[in-house]
Amino acid sequence: MDGNLQSNDLSGVVEADRAHVWHHLSQHAGYMAEQGRTDPKIIVEGKGLRVWDQHGREHIDAVSGGVWTVNVGYGRESIANAVRDQLVKMNFFGGTMGSIPAALFSERLISKMPGMSRVYYANSGSEANEKGFKMVRQIAHKRYGGKKHKILYRDRDYHGTTIACLSGGGQEERNAQYGPYTPGFVKVPHCLEYRAMDQGLGDLSGEAYGIAAANAIEEVILREGPDTVGALCLEPVTAGGGVITPPEGYWPRVQEICKKYDILLHIDEVVCGMGRTGTWFGYQHYGVQPDIVTMAKGVASGYAAISCCVTTEAVFDMFKDDTSDHLNYFRDISTFGGCTAGPAAAMENMRILEDENLLENTTAMGTYMLEQLEELKGKHACIGDVRGKGLFLGAELVADRETRAPLPEKLVAQVTGHCMSRDAVIIGMTNRSVPGYNNTLCFSPALIATKDDIDAIITSVDGALSAVVG
Ligand code: PMP
Numbered sequence: 001m002d003g004n005l006q007s008n009d010l011s012g013v014v015e016a017d018r019a020h021v022w023h024h025l026s027q028h029a030g031y032m033a034e035q036g037r038t039d040p041k042i043i044v045e046g047k048g049l050r051v052w053d054q055h056g057r058e059h060i061d062a063v064s065g066g067v068w069t070v071n072v073g074y075g076r077e078s079i080a081n082a083v084r085d086q087l088v089k090m091n092f093f094g095g096t097m098g099s100i101p102a103a104l105f106s107e108r109l110i111s112k113m114p115g116m117s118r119v120y121y122a123n124s125g126s127e128a129n130e131k132g133f134k135m136v137r138q139i140a141h142k143r144y145g146g147k148k149h150k151i152l153y154r155d156r157d158y159h160g161t162t163i164a165c166l167s168g169g170g171q172e173e174r175n176a177q178y179g180p181y182t183p184g185f186v187k188v189p190h191c192l193e194y195r196a197m198d199q200g201l202g203d204l205s206g207e208a209y210g211i212a213a214a215n216a217i218e219e220v221i222l223r224e225g226p227d228t229v230g231a232l233c234l235e236p237v238t239a240g241g242g243v244i245t246p247p248e249g250y251w252p253r254v255q256e257i258c259k260k261y262d263i264l265l266h267i268d269e270v271v272c273g274m275g276r277t278g279t280w281f282g283y284q285h286y287g288v289q290p291d292i293v294t295m296a297k298g299v300a301s302g303y304a305a306i307s308c309c310v311t312t313e314a315v316f317d318m319f320k321d322d323t324s325d326h327l328n329y330f331r332d333i334s335t336f337g338g339c340t341a342g343p344a345a346a347m348e349n350m351r352i353l354e355d356e357n358l359l360e361n362t363t364a365m366g367t368y369m370l371e372q373l374e375e376l377k378g379k380h381a382c383i384g385d386v387r388g389k390g391l392f393l394g395a396e397l398v399a400d401r402e403t404r405a406p407l408p409e410k411l412v413a414q415v416t417g418h419c420m421s422r423d424a425v426i427i428g429m430t431n432r433s434v435p436g437y438n439n440t441l442c443f444s445p446a447l448i449a450t451k452d453d454i455d456a457i458i459t460s461v462d463g464a465l466s467a468v469v470g
Helices: 011-020 064-068 077-089 100-110 125-144 163-167 193-199 206-224 250-260 313-317 341-355 358-379 409-423 451-468
Strands: 043-047 050-053 058-061 118-122 150-154 185-188 229-234 264-268 292-295 307-311 383-389 392-400 440-443
Touching (some): 100 341, 118 125, 125 163, 150 206, 193 383, 206 229, 250 264, 307 313, 409 440, 409 451
Parallel strands (some): 150 185, 150 229
Antiparallel strands (some): 292 307, 383 392, 392 440
């Protein structure tokens, strides 16, 4: 605790927050109302998978810091110490200079990513994706007279909050009201087997659906003209758009299509990266070789802000030659990409993931949690589909199993609200993203989760579904 604040009285903090903080993704009317106003929630402390609020109430965090970030859990002193040691030695140098942690973390990271070679540092997932988009655009200018500049993105995928990322983002409700958008981004259909009927592919399933969904991307490429398409940007498992795991056959076909038309494959690992799905990166489940990989959240588990745009040597090669012409190198910078706290924290984060066998735990606990969700599905007719990989899972709620009509968002929010208010269990939902389909409960506990933690989360959801939906 800082200043004059008593650990047991945070009313001053709450009032300062109410008066001056503009929260992300929040409607503040409830905090400001004259009567019946609610207090903003302040998270004061965390340890492992648990956090404590301003009233000292303990919560189970089933979403790793709200937004799938704190992969190694809270209260890791070794990360704090690694960051501290680095900061007192050398905190920052920007621009063209390197740093010890950036060099060493790059080497370690690349050792987990066969076929990849170069790490470009930035601060947020959005920024890393922008770097990828800019690389594609510059390659188009350098090699194709600017023509091969279009970037394909998928319905329901999210790549960040900047205007270019929204322009290449498939979540309509997040995008609404921020236009006009950046030209040159083109949408391709999603790949959600449970919703194959949205695409008129309702009678296809499994591999046949996966291949058909990938072929739908090819149709867009042919419509746009392959010589105008520079890259395809996809999430390996779509996160906020509904925790969407692709069926067999999808990714190999996607790769084949990219190769056929000389299109760079940019995989957005901002959520799936760093063990979340049980492999270092989500794409590694599917045997594909990307050209560009972006990552952020779990890279340092929120102990420092860091993101990376990782490329193959072939992509990097396109930006280097010996003419010293300034138009030939990547004319991009990220001031805080020169912060050393990020890679210092990321090194220690990675050591923890390895030494504590957290990828193995993620696979084992993810399998267990999926089984528990399947059991809940047997009990509650409102669960239409459960899916996911590792400790990144979703339960899609429906009003009617036959028609698969989505459960209204308001009721889904009541389910998460019930878990929070009754059991102090924090779970997520897809919201403000896909019109009419903000109906998936999301689970992404820290990768240290135990069976007891998972049981507590499942018990809470079970109770909430009974209470809210019946
Ligand atoms: N890509 C994906 C898949 C994401 O889920 C997010 C954030 N939720 C981003 C990119 C953007 O990351 P950031 O908020 O750090 O800019």
